[in-house]
Amino acid sequence: xxxxxxxxxxxxxxxxxxxxxxxxxxxxxxxxxxxxxxxxxxxxxxxxxxxxxxxxxxxxxxxxxxxxxxxxxxxxxxxxxxxxxxxxxxxxxxxxxxxxxxxxxxxxxxxxx
Amino acid sequence: xxxxxxxxxxxxxxxxxxxxxxxxxxxxxxxxxxxxxxxxxxxxxxxxxxxxxxxxxxxxxxxxxxxxxxxxxxxxxxxxxxxxxxxxxxxxxxxxxxxxxxxxxxxxxxxx
Numbered sequence: 001x002x003x004x005x006x007x008x009x010x011x012x013x014x015x016x017x018x019x020x021x022x023x024x025x026x027x028x029x030x031x032x033x034x035x036x037x038x039x040x041x042x043x044x045x046x047x048x049x050x051x052x053x054x055x056x057x058x059x060x061x062x063x064x065x066x067x068x069x070x071x072x073x074x075x076x077x078x079x080x081x082x083x084x085x086x087x088x089x090x091x092x093x094x095x096x097x098x099x100x101x102x103x104x105x106x107x108x109x110x111x112x113x
Numbered sequence: 114x115x116x117x118x119x120x121x122x123x124x125x126x127x128x129x130x131x132x133x134x135x136x137x138x139x140x141x142x143x144x145x146x147x148x149x150x151x152x153x154x155x156x157x158x159x160x161x162x163x164x165x166x167x168x169x170x171x172x173x174x175x176x177x178x179x180x181x182x183x184x185x186x187x188x189x190x191x192x193x194x195x196x197x198x199x200x201x202x203x204x205x206x207x208x209x210x211x212x213x214x215x216x217x218x219x220x221x222x223x224x225x
Contacts (some may be wrong), residue, residue, distance in 0.1 A: 036214055043117070043203050043216030044156075089155065091210055103148075103155030 008087065010108045011012075019077040021107045023090035026071065030102070031093035035064060035075045038087045038106070047075070072102075085111045115139050119204050119217035126194045126224050134189040134220050136204030144173070145187040145207065145208045146214065147179065149200040162187055194224045 014018045014042040023063030025033070031052035036044035050057045050064045050073075050094040057064050073090050120135045138145065146161040158171030162181040176198060178190040187206075191198060201221050206212035 032211055041218070043205075043218045044214075045216070046213040050211055101158065103157075105153060105155050 007108055008108045010110060012110045012112060013039045013099055014112050015082060016082060017080055019075075019080045019084070019087045019109055021077075021109065023073040023075075023104050024071060025073060025090070025092040025102070025104075027092055027094055028071070028101065029094050032093040032094040033064070033066060033073050034091040034093070035062075035073075036089055036091065036103075037084075038089070040086075044089070058060050080109075080111050082111045082113055085109055117204055117206055117215050117217035119202075119220050121217070121220060123221045124223070125205065126191075126222065128194060128196060128224060130191075130194050132191050132194070134191075134202055134204075134222070136189065136217060137185050138187075138204075138206040138215070140206060140208075140215065141184060142206035142208055142215070144186065144209060144212075145181070145210045146205045146207075147177070147187070147189045148203045148205065149173065149198075150198050150203060150219070158203075159189065176221075196224045198222065199224045 024101050034049040035047045037047050038044045048059045048062050048064050061078045065074045087108050089104040089106035091101050091103045117138045138203040143164045144192055147159040148156040150156050157173050159177050162168045165181050165184050170178050181187050201219045203219045204217045207214045
């Protein structure tokens with residue numbers, strides 16, 4: 001959303017290219033991860049999730065990769081479209097508590113037509 | 114199916130005023146949460162509820178109150194507004210423990 005536009009890393013990609021958005025997490029006890037998309041003026045929208053017993057999960061045009069060794073998560077968007085322009089952020093959920101959710105700041109994806 | 118509805122969308126308050134941000138969901142979700150979103154920071158949890166009559170504090174609860182009298186509604190009250198509470202507030206609901214959250218479109222609040 002526009003309120004978190006300041007200081008956000010930005011990724012610019014050409015329409016039709018693939019996009020890769022990265023997220024580093026810090027909590028070794030996190031075992032569930034979610035990617036959200038936030039369009040300007042809107043609330044976050046669920047894209048895809050992955051649990052720590054998996055390394056990869058695919059959805060429609062999106063793939064999430066999880067590397068627990070280096071605490072890294074990535075979101076791959078295939079054939080990026082103008083409608084993909086938004087802020088993307090990851091959320092990590094601690095295995096121990098109901099709402100121990102930590103949200104990343106996000107990456108702004110700009111699709112160049 | 115409206116999902117999560119937040120009102121108002123925009124609000125300007127003076128320091129010291131009080132107000133209630135409304136949140137309603139029509140998905141029969143037990144779990145609801147309030148977050149604030151500030152520039153350069155991830156969403157931060159203010160309060161949450163795991164069912165009607167049950168609420169608990171999150172990461173940044175000071176200056177805010179909540180109640181949950183019904184499954185559908187989860188209002189957030191600012192007791193005495195301060196400029197530090199200028200933010201975008203999001204309400205979210207989820208089906209259960211450790212599930213993706215459904216967010217409303219936010220309330221943009223400015224405290225002068």
